[in-house]
Amino acid sequence: MRKSRIIGSVIAALLIAGGVAAFAIGWRPAIAAIDPPAPQSFDAALVKRGRELAAIGNCNDCHTVRGGKNFAGGLPVPTPFGTIFSSNITPDAETGIGRWPEAAFRRAMRSGVDRDGQHLYPTFPYDHFTNVTDEDDQALYAYLMTRQPVHAPARANQLSFPLDQRFVVAGWKLLFLRRGTYQPDSAQSAEWNRGAYLVEGLAHCGSCHTPRNALGAERATAQFAGGDVDNWHAYAINAQSLAPVPWDADALFAYLRDGWHPDHGVARGPMAEVVSNLSSVPPGDIRAIATYMAGVFGAPTPDRKRQGEAVLAQVRSPSAQAPKGDAAGAAIYAAACATCHETGRTLPYGGVNLALSTAIAGPDPRNVANIVMSGVRPVEGERSPIMPGFAGSMNDGQVAALLNYLRARFSNQPAWTDVEKTVEDARRTQIVFLQTSPGPHNAPADPTQRDKP
């Protein structure tokens, strides 16, 4: 009896001590609310700079739902831990950030804490934004505070205990949040350093392209080795890249600026939104990102280079090839795909020759399955590449046969496993994806068309 009482008090003491420690680590003060500043109080040049930075940060992609008001939040973001809804970052006084002083905005960007002192979940990629400079945070703040205020209360996250307790995030930050502004590498060019600052920071490329550990943090040892986003695979964009033709700075610049490249294809899926945003960014910043990322990819090995040249030569002047893969898949390809993908029409309106497609060379068939099912939707009011979806005309077995054929015919990689399962998932999740994505996930073909009414 006495023993159990001692154990009981020890446990109680530990709980209290743990609670106090957690409080000390996790507690952040609220920052006093302000009256929403008048839009006119912000300098126009600063707002414009903020607009460009917000485009680099791809902010609207997560903070807007399909058909919804810009930056009003509410997008469900599925994670292995539950669904987290993006927040309203319009300057609405009650439901947005209208009462946030700039210091509160900067604190959110730098350490993932909202104005009330609550920890934000790291679906908001403050693990990258922590290196954004004060000047850039100021411009982003000016841009967001001059948007249309939208009354849109936050939607409750769907997380189970204990992850629904925000102080848990404080522990995550102890483990994974490394604060500090970007330290330039004096051995590299100014352009390279600019690119590094953007890629590692505001552009948060690693959020999708770096694999995550069991606690949802990016694995520092596998930076840019390929990750997952929604139900897509974000390709490896380092030396492990499987792109049939190796990327270089010029190709990256063209792809990020225009949304497509003749040797690589058209951006689609979540990347389409990224390049769509990048089209309004000054070319110098895109060039910087391309320069830095070309270094991350590294110079291709002579072997990779030779293979890339061989693929390009075959695509440009095809020689007859012995048929590979199964007959059903071949017939589906011939009738449904080859008319666009193998007739030599130039991109972006013709389809890319699939021998050039990273999707076919990729580690799993998710991206091809998604695209075959849903196609590429046109951008409203603009010239843009499109592809019809085949969810209505092909059953799962037929899509799987096609995917297996594409893999055998257009890559020298081993056959995919679990193709049927992937196709099933793609059919189920694409329906959800199309309902929640913020807009047609597609890259406008011609950036000069984008700003026109």
Place this chain on the structure above:
Amino acid sequence: MMTLKVNGIDHQIDADPDTPLLYVLRDDIKLNAAKFGCGLGQCGSCTVIVDGRAVLSCVTPLLLLEGKQVTTLEGLGTLEAPAPIQRAFMEEQAAQCGYCIAGMMMRAQALLQRNPKPTDEQIRSELEPHLCRCGTHMRILRAVHRASRLMDTADASSASQRSAP
């Protein structure tokens, strides 16, 4: 030789398995409502319904249709007894040159079967794959709404109207 079920009738088709459905419909079965526009699945004029879903017949190879039901515009109604969707398009005078209209009607029909009361936005989004160069878009929108109302009243088909006193 393959059996293809179109508008409820079995047809024996002697064609390569990778032949697009559109060619079989027009050349072999002589059903000419579905049109050849681009041949690339980019204009929508070849749209037919397969098992209740709108499908671009120019990029749908024959071998995908084993055991499925194909419906073309001819299967919805006739000149004497037009289906609600056809009546609605006529009453709204939604066709100008008419080349795209058969495809538009088929996708609108598939939409209305799934969602009898679509909003303007849903119709626009659904008909997005269809190009019309004459510019009757607003009439097409009205026609789909009208078809929705016509279908709502159970005896709205023109056949039953004709038999009314």
